[in-house]
Amino acid sequence: MTQQIILYPLLLQMLLAIILMFFWRKINAQRIISMFGSLVHLAVSITVFAYIWNNGTQTVQAGSWEAPFGITFIADTFSATMVLLTSIAGLAVSIFSSGSVIGDRLRFGYFPIFHFLLLGLTGAFLTGDIFNLYVWFEIIIISSFVLITIGGEKAQLEGAVKYFTLNFLASMIFLTAIAVLYGLTGSLNMADLANKVAAVENRALVEITAILFLIGFGIKSAIFPLYFWLPASYHTPPSAVSAIFGGLLTKVGVYALIRVFTLIFVDDVFLDQILLVLAIFTLFSGALGALVQNNIRKVFSYLIICHIGYMIIGLGMFTEVAIAGAIFYLVHDIVVKTNLFMISGLIYRIKGSNSMRALGGFYANYPKLSLLMFIPLFSLVGIPPLSGFWPKISLITASFESGSYWSLAAIIFASFITLVVIAKLWAEVFWKEAQEIPVRPKFRYFHAIKNIKRVQIIVPIVFLSLVSLYVGFGAEHIQTLSARIASELMDNQQYIDAVLNTQTPE
């Protein structure tokens, strides 16, 4: 049974989604199944991660069809780490959802769709076939369309239209890119593609295909000229939904970029230059956007864009140190961004507003909660020894070594602006005198809801804050992990061998 251990997280999510569909109208049962199932999923993901860490890359050929022809599932350390992070964020958001999302939304199948979304994410991280990757992306975006529109408020639908249009465009471009690639090489298996693309004579066409992939994944991961859908839509759905979107949806785009540009389109100076330039602009524009916003969730949305830049810049520099930095940043960012959107949800529950100008006096009224919120907010800034600090060291070192001083400037500038933004937020929301906010008659305030719900809202924030603290204080472990992932990614021959040489399982 251990041969297929890497499929278990995938199968478990699918099973959960199906079971939840049987309990369509019974939302209390759904809450319990979702939380318990997510806990089991976390346990399974940890097991898989430990197995991969000890035994190296594992593959499964679905349906027993051999590698270049069938669909391969592969878990190297990178995939296993991403699956683990998905399950951590999934558990937190599952608990948070049962506390914070109102029953009217849950009745329309919130939990089954949520688990389909996690299924899509897990699948995208585990697949070794580029068309299968497209299929998982479709599952992800279809589920996310449902999640973003559930409830049907006007603002929500407006955000959803923007989200839908651009993400759909991204899928089409991605599919076109796959079609061109298939026309060039006659293969869809990523390991096989890596071999065949390297042998293609027509380099110009290969480069154009790579650019198509860059645009498709770029829209999904919200890099510089293609990010406008994100701040237009992420503040509209319930914060539980924004949390999983902010934490994982853009990161799956980054994952795909890293995977494709370290495995299939490698050693291309032109592409690396483009990635670097885009990353620098992403850092600048995200940071400046965050500076002028007033709605907390919009601030966080722009910060997502800004910090995507760190990961892309690491990929653009394309040295082992830089990629290790990017991976470390990815780990840190998934945990922190998920947590930040949950915090904005908590603030909204307590005060009924997310406007920085209207809020105030949080520290005076809720000192313990404020201290709790301090952890993710300042982890994001990267005050040492919190988690955002360590990956930047790798990135800055790498940009020194490769002599790209523009990237160095962009990294430092973006960190500085993040600090300013978070300091402003801290001053406005936590330290400023409490303001009079008109009481909304039908709104369910935090102090009016049941104790169990309050626990369900607070516990995931505490959980993710602890994970953030671990990433910060246990930075050595994460650094070892990132270095190992980076060395695996830089040497794509390992991946190719793992996929193509397992036709005879012993």
Place this chain on the structure above:
Amino acid sequence: MKTLILRTASDYLLPLLLVFSVFILLRGHYLPGGGFVGGLIAAIAFVLHAFANGLDNTKGLLRFHPGFLMPVGLGLAFLSGLAPVIGLDDPFMTGLWFPEPFPVIGNVGSALFFDIGVYLVVIGVTLTIIFTISESA
């Protein structure tokens, strides 16, 4: 659209289309057909019945909400994929086949159950969508 001709015809067309949909379902695998097309044809049978006799009559005929078929079909397809993992420790979705073909049906294997799952999901989704739209219209 309650015309006598359509209503009389739909009484005969409903069983005919359902049998045809099962034929298409079983024909799948090596020949054109399969769960998806079969499911659509079965859904058309019910939609036609609803046109002729009204939505409420069709719902009475079905006895349960068509949405219920979605998790059932998904579950069946999932189990058919899982069977080789549990039974033989083969990779997920490996086809398992009975050695001898059955009369009428032909070769039976886990792929057939996967297709039946698809068939049910397609009926469930199509009817749920169409019923919901015609209710709110």
